[in-house]
Amino acid sequence: MAQGKDSLQQILDDVASAAFATPDRGRVADYIPELARVNPDQFAVAVARPGKKTMFAGDAHTPFSIQSVSKVFTLALALGKVGDRLWARVGREPSGQAFDSMILLEQEKGRPRNPFINAGAIVTTDTVLAGSSPRETLGSLLRFVRAAAGDDNIHINESVAQSEITTGHRNFALAHFLLSHGNLANAPDLVLGTYFHQCAIEMTCTQLANAGLFLVGDKAAPRLVSPDRIRRINALMMTCGHYDGSGDYAYRVGLPGKSGVGGGILTIVPGIASVAVWSPGLNNYGNSKLGTEAMQRFADMTGWSVFGSREGRP
The missing domain is CATH 3.40.710.10 (DD-peptidase/beta-lactamase superfamily)
Structure with missing residues (x-):
């Protein structure tokens, strides 16, 4: 040294x-x-x-692009908004499956195993979105992340978000499956538009x-x-x-x-x-x-x- x-x-x-x-x-x-x-x-x-x-x-x-690391910040916002009521909609157990798997979601009737797999994160985003527009929700998320980092120079990469919207077919399938089981309060397009922009935060x-x-x-x-x-x-x-x-x-x-x-x-x-x-x-x-x-x-x-x-x- x-x-x-x-x-x-x-x-x-x-x-x-x-x-x-x-x-x-x-x-x-x-x-x-x-x-x-x-x-x-x-x-x-x-x-x-x-x-x-x-x-x-x-x-x-x-x-x-921080992608799914953003799920930590969204989870903190969701828990701040609804507290332990979140766990009625999403579990707290490891999945043992890939992040975008539909297998357990089908077996467990639309309740994702945890808030970090994609299906669970979609539910968490839906929770934060309740009563707000996507723009307001993303604004709240960015303010939280900026406050956490002590840095206002943190933004969403719109090109990455649009790239995910164009190619995110499996996530759309997950959202519609959640909706079919009554575990999505907002329209899939609104939830996923918010979710993809959340994942496109750049740091x-x-x-x-x-x-x-x-x-x-x-x-x-x-x-x-x-x-x-x-x-x-x-x-x-x-x-x-x-x-x-x-x-x-x-x-x-x-x-x-x-x-x-x-x-x-x-x-x-x-x-x-x-x-x-x-x-x-x-x-x-x-x-x-x-x-x-x-x-x-x-x-x-x-x-x-x-x-x-x-x-x-x-």
């Missing part, structure tokens, strides 16, 4: 160097045309700690790490939700945040995390930090390949884990 260099910054530099040196970068989400154009050679990691300077390495100031890795601080649970972190709700959102991120790869991520990293097919992963170290990684190439679960590997390396090097951490962490 260079003399005087912060140990956490050295870890981030080492993690980024290893990621850039890895030849197998996974495959970008080519079923969404705008995401298919993203350069897979990019990688970024950032760590935000309450009351401290955000640290980063790699392409941490390059905006990317940098440093912005995303900062935005996750409200889930760290420290007194110096933004106070946007209650401590009880922080604990429950983190629990859902741990068990369901990586779809059918959630168990693998928990085993390898040992921290609550939420992935998106744009290649981003938001990971929370309760009481300590919010960590964001980004690499556009995905693994077989639809989660960032290098992002997952980087987080495993980061957790090993820092000792940060909800299952106990070694002494001397940065």
